[in-house]
Amino acid sequence: MTKKIRVGLLFGGKSGEHDVSLQTAQAVINALDHSKYEIQPFYITKEGQWKAGQTLHGPINEIKQLTGNEEPPSLDNESRQGIHFLFNDFSSKEVAVSDEAGQSDKTLDVVFPLLHGTFGEDGTVQGLLEMANIPYVGGGVLASAVGMDKVMMKKLFAQAGLPQCVYRYFKKSQWLKDQAYFLMEIEVAVGYPCFVKPANLGSSVGVSKASNREELLQAIDEAFRYDLKVIVEEYVNAREIEVSVLGNDDPQASVPGEVVSSNEFYDYRAKYIDGKSALIIPAEVSEETAKQLRDMAITAFQAIEGSGLARVDFFVGKDDGKILVNEINTMPGFTPFSMYPLLWKESGKSYQELLDDLITLAFERHQERNHIQYTFDIS
Known part of the structure; x- marks a missing residue:
């Protein structure tokens, strides 16, 4: 046996x-x-x-x-x-x-x-x-850390030439020292409405939409409950499209899928509680747009040196069709409402096969890293 x-x-x-x-x-x-x-x-x-x-x-x-x-x-x-x-x-x-x-x-x-x-x-x-x-299973130390920190993630995406929305960020100590400056920066560069997020968290925990200064101040206070760094992003009139990535050095991208939130935006309740958000798989986009999304997802994955799995989230403009990369998730959920396994199912890979592949990729990455020599003998 x-x-x-x-x-x-x-x-x-x-x-x-x-x-x-x-x-x-x-x-x-x-x-x-x-x-x-x-x-x-x-x-x-x-x-x-x-x-x-x-x-x-x-x-x-x-x-x-x-x-x-x-x-x-x-x-x-x-x-x-x-x-x-x-x-x-x-x-x-x-x-x-x-x-x-x-x-x-x-x-x-x-x-x-x-x-x-x-x-x-x-x-x-x-x-x-x-x-x-x-x-x-999953990304290494670097990919995991960068994938969690939305600010560092965006900096690497910019280095890779990926288009993104306008954003500003600050640490709690900076905010307490000079609120007036950061409020001016946000209102001039980002504008209203805007989204306020903890820099190091996922599942839309601590995320708020602000339409005026009073709401912005409340949203920043809420975000600082969960992190010491906050990011504020511009509102984009766009569809939310997601692509799953699987692999190590030769990653593959799934078909794209669209999230149509049951709430004003795709918050924690819409993701995990009410189950009313619609997941359109595959997303109704042109073949050219689908290819762009898959290519950009792989670029984002490689930009943070990802391995194993990730889900890359995009905005696709409702008016102009412009694609912006939003963020990458290095350990996306596998709940009944989760997009990651559903996208691979549509791409021809069952949930069970997907888990088998992830475990195989973990062994492959470990074996490759074990060939590295970590000592140096100068004698």
Whole structure:
């Protein structure tokens, strides 16, 4: 009998996107081929504590099977056991985990970090896994960090020649020091209406639309609840088109899809709660526009040195058809409402095949990096 691949799933996390991550984890667990994989879940609480669960050999009915008691645990030795246990064993590729029988001779073959937002999608967990020399799904440290920081992302997009909307950004310390200057900058360069966002967060958490100065000030205060850097972008009268990217050095792009939000803009509720937003797949665009979108998605992916997967979001002007790249997501959601897997389904790749490919890409990237020599002998 062929040995199953042991997949470590990281989910939850100390992030504003904690609940989104739980939805993604349940969807991935139920979609993986359990005849090929056995799953070792690692739940990270909102307080940042790690809990290793029992090995899974089949689908689950609800996420509570993984999270258990949601009451915040006390900071004693027992509650820290998960992360302490992982750090002890991350010094080698072999991460021992206990199954239901209490055995601990099994090891993780690959890790799937299903973490959205800070402390997960931003390069922090990726750095931990790099140091532990464990294969993992998705972008590396650089791509993850840049993909999370909308300001640095936009700077790299500009370097790659990708067209973007007008924006301004500032840190909290700068804002507190000179609000008048930044208000002038926004009103002159960006104008109203505009969108205010935390620079390092996703799933539209903390995002607001401002149509006047009073709303702008409220929106900036809201965004600073979630980050120390805020970005303000111009409003563009455009359709929201998304393209999924899959691969490492030779990435492929899916057909484009369009999001028609149930709310004024595609906010958190429209994405994950009401389920009323329409996803038009494939998007109703010309073949020429579709090709431009796919080409630009790959350019954006390569601009941040992406690997594994990403979803690239665009604006396509309703009046002039002009294409602007909005942002890239290095760990897009896999919820029932998520665009990423649906775009690949339309492109001819099932959800299960997609997950197989992502795990294969993780092994390929890890093997390639293991050929790098990190020491230098001058003798």
